[in-house]
Amino acid sequence: MAHPKAERTLVVIKPDGLQRTLVGEIIGRYERLGLKLIGMKLMVPTASHIEKHYNLDPNWKRIVGEKSIEAYQKKGLKPPSMDPLKLGDKVIDSLKKYMTSGPVVAMVWQGAHVVKIIRKVTGGTEPLTSDIGTIRGDFVHDSYQMADTDSRAVRNLIHASGSVDEANNEIKHWFKKEELIGYRLIAEQILYDVNIDGLLE
């Protein structure tokens, strides 16, 4: 079994993240956690690339629909539909428009528990209810209600893989093997080495 410090995740800074000139800020948030950037590229994804990305998990459409229904109900509002699959279809269409509207930055980050850590720092899907201190909570204020009113995707700056399995599939979808660079980061010694030798002179 691979060591936990070899865990990887996919992050995509969405078109609004670039337009808000938040690329440096977002990368800085992950860097300061001690995580390692092992792949990065600027690109304009195609609609079919985005459609495939969100269909890598066959349950995604239903889950995204359920999450949105729950968010409405929690706020005491009536969801636009009670059928999660119908809502999921609409979200995929909106996402294709959103994610192909301009350049995005795709990245692979590595480190122990990187999937969970990056999701935590990125914040919940809906910026309106994302915690303060998270990237989404600090820099945007969009909501499901806003997105539905204007028939568009929730603009929340970032995509980050939801689980280790999802991450492995998504990384293969976005990056060729040779685009990822294995290297040692000096800070890893203090983060991960069993013996911390050679500090004192």
Ligand code: ADP
């Ligand atoms: P996350 O990106 O937090 O993992 P999901 O996988 O549930 O969230 O959804 C993918 C993306 O689709 C979200 O980041 C958001 O941009 C958009 N989205 C999700 N639900 C809705 C919705 N009900 N209406 C519009 N856009 C949505």
